[in-house]
Amino acid sequence: MTKKKLTNAEKGWERGVIASKIANDLPHASYVNLGIGMPELVSQHIKDDREIIYHSENGLLGMGPTPNENEIDFDLINAGKKPVTILPGGSFCHHADSFSMIRGGHIDYCVLGAMEVSMNGDLANWSTGKGIPAVGGAMDLVAGAKNVFVMTQHLTKEGKPKLVEKCTLPLTGSGVVSRVYTDYAVIDITKEGFKVVEINENLSIEYLQTVTEGRVYQ
Amino acid sequence: MQINKIKTEIAEMLSDVFDGATIMVGGFGEAGSPIELLHGLIDHGAKDLTIIANNSGNGRVGLGALIGQKQVKKVICSFARSAKGITFQELYNKGKIELEVVPQGTLAERIRAAGSGIPAFYTATAVGTPLAIGKEEKIFNGKKYILEEALNADFALVKADVSDRYGNLTFKKTARNFNPVMCMAAKQSLIQVRKLIEPHQTNPENVITPGIFVKKIIEIDNPIIETNAIEEGMIYP
Numbered sequence: 001m002t003k004k005k006l007t008n009a010e011k012g013w014e015r016g017v018i019a020s021k022i023a024n025d026l027p028h029a030s031y032v033n034l035g036i037g038m039p040e041l042v043s044q045h046i047k048d049d050r051e052i053i054y055h056s057e058n059g060l061l062g063m064g065p066t067p068n069e070n071e072i073d074f075d076l077i078n079a080g081k082k083p084v085t086i087l088p089g090g091s092f093c094h095h096a097d098s099f100s101m102i103r104g105g106h107i108d109y110c111v112l113g114a115m116e117v118s119m120n121g122d123l124a125n126w127s128t129g130k131g132i133p134a135v136g137g138a139m140d141l142v143a144g145a146k147n148v149f150v151m152t153q154h155l156t157k158e159g160k161p162k163l164v165e166k167c168t169l170p171l172t173g174s175g176v177v178s179r180v181y182t183d184y185a186v187i188d189i190t191k192e193g194f195k196v197v198e199i200n201e202n203l204s205i206e207y208l209q210t211v212t213e214g215r216v217y218q
Numbered sequence: 219m220q221i222n223k224i225k226t227e228i229a230e231m232l233s234d235v236f237d238g239a240t241i242m243v244g245g246f247g248e249a250g251s252p253i254e255l256l257h258g259l260i261d262h263g264a265k266d267l268t269i270i271a272n273n274s275g276n277g278r279v280g281l282g283a284l285i286g287q288k289q290v291k292k293v294i295c296s297f298a299r300s301a302k303g304i305t306f307q308e309l310y311n312k313g314k315i316e317l318e319v320v321p322q323g324t325l326a327e328r329i330r331a332a333g334s335g336i337p338a339f340y341t342a343t344a345v346g347t348p349l350a351i352g353k354e355e356k357i358f359n360g361k362k363y364i365l366e367e368a369l370n371a372d373f374a375l376v377k378a379d380v381s382d383r384y385g386n387l388t389f390k391k392t393a394r395n396f397n398p399v400m401c402m403a404a405k406q407s408l409i410q411v412r413k414l415i416e417p418h419q420t421n422p423e424n425v426i427t428p429g430i431f432v433k434k435i436i437e438i439d440n441p442i443i444e445t446n447a448i449e450e451g452m453i454y455p
Contacts, residue, residue, distance in 0.1 A: 056392075057323070058246045058392050058395050059246075059392050059395050060391075060392050073391065074248055074249060074443055074444070075249050075390045075391045075392060075393040076249075076392055077249050078392075081246070081247035081248070081249075086391070092389075092391055092392060092394055093394070094326075094394050094395065094396070094399060095246070095322075095325075095326035095399060096326040096327055096329070096398075099323030099327065103323050103327070103342070103343060122346075127348075131299070132298050132299050132306075132317070133298075133317070133319045134296070134298050134319065135297065135319055135320075135321050135349065136296050136297045136322050137323060139343045139344045139347060139349065140322060140324065140343045143341075143343040143344070144342070144343070171346055171347045172347060173346065174346030174347070175346075
């Protein structure tokens with residue numbers, strides 16, 4: 001009997017595992033902006049030894065979790081336009097002040113999804129080049145936040161590498177990403193290439209190189 | 219005679235609006251969206267409008283309805299895609315409406331700059347991206363920036379929570395968003411408020427937008443909630 005070959009999805013870390021790795025790397029008392037979608041999971045994995053303050057760019061500092069059905073207020077929403085709550089110690093501000101928190105370098109970490117990340121830290125995550133172009137706050141976040149983390153699957157749905165030598169999609173920012181968390185590995189962007197900080201226990205560095213464009217090293 | 223910016227009719231609020239005007243529309247998604255004023259603008263009938271807003275409307279209510287009436291020639295916004303958006307998408311796909319995409323923070327800052335007498339400023343946002351094409355670049359302390367110009371407007375349509383007759387505004391939660399900076403940037407800020415109070419009831423420590431930035435006010439005590447209106451199948455007009 002032949003051994004069952006694992007699919008790429010089966011080899012990778014679950015999304016919650018990736019989120020907990022990011023959560024562990026956010027220091028106590030950080031001001032953090034989590035992008036819409038997968039990065040929102042990070043807040044569920046923060047340990048009790050630290051307090052993190054979440055920023056939502058539509059003018060909310062100290063964002064709390066999703067409200068119960070009977071507590072929904074359509075005037076209290078997050079950047080994804082979903083109802084949220086505000087925690088004690090939180091505050092509201094207008095959009096220009098909220099983006100000054102980002103553009104003025106006051107946000108310590110932002111965690112965003114990606115379509116492509118290049119070896120020099122270029123990020124493409126706002127446009128496939130098709131449909132109505134819509135950027136939101138992504139370009140402000142990558143230009144302004146002190147540290148830009150990317151949380152993403154290692155491969156596209158079609159099985160193509162998202163970590164590439166050079167992005168082919170329209171850029172969100174140039175040389176802005178510091179660290180990438182995928183289902184296969186945690187990778188730092190360095191001058192020498194993609195530096196593997198941690199690799200999935202099911203995978204070898206040689207395999208990782210075959211699913212990554214550009215130099216991978218440990 | 220006392221200063222009194224309060225009006226009782228929406229038509230009176232919009233009496234100076236003209237064809238070809240540039241109009242800022244406050245709100246982020248539905249939070250703070252001035253739906254009654256937008257419906258008033260449909261009744262007014264002004265055409266060839268340029269709209270400056272974060273989004274491009276949902277359903278056929280508020281901004282979505284105004285665009286559906288073909289009164290808008292151009293939208294300047296950061297995010298013109300929405301699961302519930304219909305009218306902008308239809309016109310854009312037919313090439314019948316222009317779009318200028320602006321990063322959200324640059325949009326807010328261009329509006330703030332206009333209200334503060336700053337004609338242009340440099341920012342790192344969008345450097346190296348398609349949205350930097352054609353813009354002047356300059357290096358400060360070894361880092362590259364692009365030049366962005368202020369965004370002025372003839373009118374701003376804004377929803378606030380509470381006001382007195384001077385136009386001292388407070389907003390509710392994240393419905394504040396772009397509203398304070400739009401009030402500063404437009405020649406005429408036209409405000410719908412949930413509640414009017416007497417000036418002695420205004421706590422000066424809590425005023426978010428001082429009355430100098432406000433032209434006209436109307437009380438709409440039970441404003442339409444966009445999500446509910448769309449769920450109920452509301453179509454305006």
